[in-house]
Amino acid sequence: MSNPIAKFAPLKAARIAGVLYLIIFIVSPFAFLIGKSSVLVPGDAAATVNTILASESMFRLGIASETIVFLVEIVLAAILYNLLKPVNPAVSLAAAFSRLAEAIIQAVNLLPSILILLLVGGEGYLTVFEPNQLDSLVLLFLETYDYVILVWGFFFGLHLLLLGYLVYKSGYFPRLLGILLILSSVGYLIESYGTFLAPQYADVYATIVLALGILGELPFTIYLLWKGLNIDKWKERGPESA
Amino acid sequence: MKSIQNTARFAGILYLVITIAAIIAHIYVPSIIIVPGDAAATANNIMESETLFRVGVVGGELVILLSEIVLSVVLYVLLKSVNKTLSLLAAVSRLAMTTIHGINLINYFFAMLLVSGAGYLSVFSAEQAQSLAMLFLDAHGYGFTIGIAFLTIHVFVLGYLIFKSGYFPKVLGVLFIAAGVGYLVDSFALLLSPAYETTPGIIAATIAIAEIAFPLWLLIKGVNKEGWEKRSPESV
Numbered sequence: 001m002s003n004p005i006a007k008f009a010p011l012k013a014a015r016i017a018g019v020l021y022l023i024i025f026i027v028s029p030f031a032f033l034i035g036k037s038s039v040l041v042p043g044d045a046a047a048t049v050n051t052i053l054a055s056e057s058m059f060r061l062g063i064a065s066e067t068i069v070f071l072v073e074i075v076l077a078a079i080l081y082n083l084l085k086p087v088n089p090a091v092s093l094a095a096a097f098s099r100l101a102e103a104i105i106q107a108v109n110l111l112p113s114i115l116i117l118l119l120v121g122g123e124g125y126l127t128v129f130e131p132n133q134l135d136s137l138v139l140l141f142l143e144t145y146d147y148v149i150l151v152w153g154f155f156f157g158l159h160l161l162l163l164g165y166l167v168y169k170s171g172y173f174p175r176l177l178g179i180l181l182i183l184s185s186v187g188y189l190i191e192s193y194g195t196f197l198a199p200q201y202a203d204v205y206a207t208i209v210l211a212l213g214i215l216g217e218l219p220f221t222i223y224l225l226w227k228g229l230n231i232d233k234w235k236e237r238g239p240e241s242a
Numbered sequence: 243m244k245s246i247q248n249t250a251r252f253a254g255i256l257y258l259v260i261t262i263a264a265i266i267a268h269i270y271v272p273s274i275i276i277v278p279g280d281a282a283a284t285a286n287n288i289m290e291s292e293t294l295f296r297v298g299v300v301g302g303e304l305v306i307l308l309s310e311i312v313l314s315v316v317l318y319v320l321l322k323s324v325n326k327t328l329s330l331l332a333a334v335s336r337l338a339m340t341t342i343h344g345i346n347l348i349n350y351f352f353a354m355l356l357v358s359g360a361g362y363l364s365v366f367s368a369e370q371a372q373s374l375a376m377l378f379l380d381a382h383g384y385g386f387t388i389g390i391a392f393l394t395i396h397v398f399v400l401g402y403l404i405f406k407s408g409y410f411p412k413v414l415g416v417l418f419i420a421a422g423v424g425y426l427v428d429s430f431a432l433l434l435s436p437a438y439e440t441t442p443g444i445i446a447a448t449i450a451i452a453e454i455a456f457p458l459w460l461l462i463k464g465v466n467k468e469g470w471e472k473r474s475p476e477s478v
Binding site for chain 2: 008013060063067071078079096100103104107108110115117118121123124125126
């Protein structure tokens with residue numbers, strides 16, 4: 001590499017990845033729990049709409065949090081790609097692609113929220129529907145949102161599987177972190193496949209994914225922030241990129 | 243050196259194609275067909291000018307999206323010698339915007355299907371079907387803004403890379419960073435504040451200046467020879 005600015009500084013990149021992960025950990029609860037779960041009254045369209053109307057700014061705050069999460073995801077995908085490229089460039093690229101796809105699906109999943117805001121917003125042209133018809137449409141879109149999250153889970157599960165493999169093989173991250181990431185990948189895949197194939201156990205899957213998700217990604221985040229990576233092993237692995 | 247000049251010109255041409263198609267697909271044709279707040283008039287316009295809607299809006303959007311994919315890669319090639327990670331980030335975020343805008347076309351297809359008068363829709367009154375069509379047209383506008391949120395990252399990074407490059411004028415980088423602020427404020431305000439409905443002129447102008455100046459520079463001047471050779475001697 002002839003030009004000093006184009007050099008990749010692995011320790012700094014690892015720390016930045018840790019900070020981005022931390023932002024996702026802090027903002028995600030706002031996005032998914034406060035923005036969505038707290039307004040949904042299962043099976044009761046009218047009550048759900050009342051909750052949304054009573055806490056519309058909370059609902060909008062949830063949307064804002066989601067935008068922060070998926071924008072951070074894009075940056076994180078590019079940084080993780082470079083951090084793990086020395087292990088296997090093709091697998092690292094596949095991991096980046098699946099993380100990119102996952103972020104795009106999250107962004108597209110703002111559409112149901114926007115349709116909901118339009119439906120409760122009382123546009124004049126909507127008066128041709130009875131209020132209970134509009135409420136019913138709101139619940140329909142709110143439940144669509146939940147299903148898109150399952151589609152998201154396929155891509156995120158694949159990403160974590162590849163990331164876990166790369167971390168395990170790297171030599172510059174502890175192997176245990178790779179195993180934990182693969183475990184959380186299994187959690188997301190169980191939730192997505194399970195809910196489509198055997199929806200009656202949805203609550204069980206949700207518990208599994210929460211437990212395994214935190215178990216896999218929190219230690220990785222802490223390691224990135226605290227240690228970054230093992231720089232000696234990095235230099236052994238990718239002398240040309242050090 | 244000759245090939246990088248061709249790459250720069252090609253990027254300029256793609257920008258130009260996107261601008262012309264965007265004026266047709268995002269501004270001109272919608273202004274003829276969509277009557278804000280009037281579901282019945284809008285539905286009639288879509289039915290009467292269905293070809294115009296399909297060719298002008300959907301077809302125009304496809305021209306934009308396919309050019310955007312190529313432009314993402316071409317800009318990556320133009321700027322990777324400044325910083326590989328950041329130019330990858332710029333390419334990926336522009337690609338993400340393009341993908342979202344592609345999926346966002348589903349809202350237009352919902353609207354076209356709803357006003358098509360298909361038999362299975364007769365369980366709704368005509369007004370109800372038209373109202374739903376209007377709902378999806380409104381949703382399309384917001385879907386577009388979600389894509390722009392990703393363009394915000396692209397534009398900030400692009401501005402930084404141009405500024406650092408040494409083979410593009412620094413002022414173009416500064417203009418893009420100003421445009422990035424404009425995109426950021428505009429997209430977040432449109433998504434989050436019900437009171438913010440139209441983009442203020444000052445923001446539109448800031449964005450337009452950067453998005454016009456850079457393509458013109460690419461077409462007329464391309465990259466600065468010495469600056470480029472200093473940056474990537476192996477590619478000469």
